[in-house]
Amino acid sequence: MKKKVAVLFGGQSTEHEVSRVSATSVLRNIDLRKYEVYPIGITKDGVWIEYKGNYDNIENGAWEKDEFYKVPEGQKILFNKEVDVVLPILHGLYGEDGTIQGLCKLLQIPCGGPGVLSSALCMDKVYTKYVLENFGIKQADYVVVEKFIFEKDKEEIINRIENKLGYDVFIKPSNSGSSVGISKAHNREELIKGLEEALKFDRKVLVEEAINAREVEVAVLGNDEPIAAVPGEIIPANEFYDFEAKYTNAESKLLIPAGIDELALESIKSEAIKIYRILDCAGMARVDFLLDKVTGEFYLNEINTLPGFTKISMYPKMWQASGKKYSDLIDDLIELAIERNNN
Ligand SMILES: Nc1ncnc2c1ncn2[C@@H]1O[C@H](COP(=O)(O)OP(=O)(O)O)[C@@H](O)[C@H]1O
Ligand SMILES: [Mg+2]
Incomplete structure (x- = not known):
């Protein structure tokens, strides 16, 4: 009997679009002699929809407006245990971070890739x-900057970074992907700008010596x-x-x-x-x-x-x-x- 596989795509992260492209590749290449496939899209707002239309529409994003092929409440496929395996082809937060993995674990459905702890870590x-x-x-030498401390005492943090790492440095939201929110600072002005930018994405930011x-x-x-x-x-x-x-x-x-x-x-x-x-x-x-x-x-x-x-x-x-x-x-x-x- 064919195994039933849910392929999750989209998702609520900054990498929603990237995920659609990855998932389309999986959908086009998965062996249909072995698997029955359920493509399930997650919108940026977190709405789950099974999509039965053309894969091109997943790739280019048109699926969300394609009312004819959309089946609402895609999460039911998981909750009703209609599938044997979930492949979360989702990048970034709410997909790569242990959350989907936790959902699958609760529902006792095998999930592709690392589990809860490893994904979150x-x-x-x-x-x-x-x-x-x-x-x-x-690993590259680093300083961790927390948002509330940065807001309290910018000067102290900037000095600490400069003393420990010098320039150039990389500034990254702790939870990030696809380089979103990441910048390279060559001086103090860029460092402050980079920190402010990265802190829009996460309350914890990593500053690293540039290698x-x-x-x-x-x-x-x-x-x-x-x-x-x-x-x-x-x-x-x-x-x-x-x-x-x-x-x-x-x-x-x-x-x-x-x-x-x-x-x-x-x-x-x-x-x-x-x-x-x-x-x-x-x-x-x-x-x-x-x-x-x-x-x-x-x-x-x-x-x-x-x-x-x-x-x-x-x-x-x-x-x-x-x-x-x-x-x-x-x-x-x-x-x-x-x-x-x-x-
Ligand atoms: N410490 C570093 N020294 C030199 N280059 C770095 C450093 N950290 C990041 N980079 C550059 O920034 C890119 C993105 O950083 P990375 O940590 O891989 O974040 P993401 O999760 O967004 O891919 C890397 O591919 C590399 O080009
Ligand atoms: Mg990277």
Whole structure:
């Protein structure tokens, strides 16, 4: 019998649009001989709607106005346990952060990707640091800025950042994705502006020393015994890999394998698997590193538990380069979700 799979797309985060593109790729490539598919959209306002129309409309956003093919109360499909597995192809908050994972756990439906704890932890850049520094994982030096403290004593915080990190620094909302709210500051004026901007997205902001780095990413897949694909490298078109460089600037390049020697490729793979295990990941995650151009050292940058998942995104492409087809990757995610749920 075919397994019933809900593919969730859209969602309430700043990455709603990106999610629609990832999910469309999944919908177009999932093996229909094996699965019966339920595409369920979540609007930016958090309304769940099953969508039975053309996948093009999911990709371009027209689905929300397509009254004919919309079935309201899409959440009922989960609550009535009509499906065997949920694939949350949602990026960012309310999707990648443990909330959907918690809902599935309550309903006892296997869910693709990492579980509640791991998703929440990896979504939060500050807590990722707090955990990983106990395991000696190298990360960029940092200062955490909380909104209420910043509002009370700007001067003290600015001084602390300047004394500890100097310039340049990166400023990031602790919960962010797709580079939304992230900026690079070269001086005090930019630092203040960057903090104010990042604090619009989160009450906790991470300020990090800027590493003069190449960006190397590792795709990890599995539950208890995860494996890593051949690492890839991002060559951003802009000063850093900002939103524009990620999604609109065709000059940004992906290089697979990453342009580093064989030994470095192997050691970064095992480092990625170690981090994946520490953070209790399951199913899949993309572990992103900054490779210092001068010293050659690797710094962990972040872990994405629902990485960009279009056919041409880094995660699936790294697997493709390692001999795993996109549709087989979807099979693996489903199987891994079921396997973990049974344990
Ligand atoms: N400490 C850092 N040093 C150098 N570049 C950085 C640093 N932190 C972030 N960046 C740049 O900013 C981009 C986005 O930051 P990242 O932490 O990956 O956030 P997001 O979750 O939005 O992808 C990275 O891909 C990289 O280009
Ligand atoms: Mg990133």
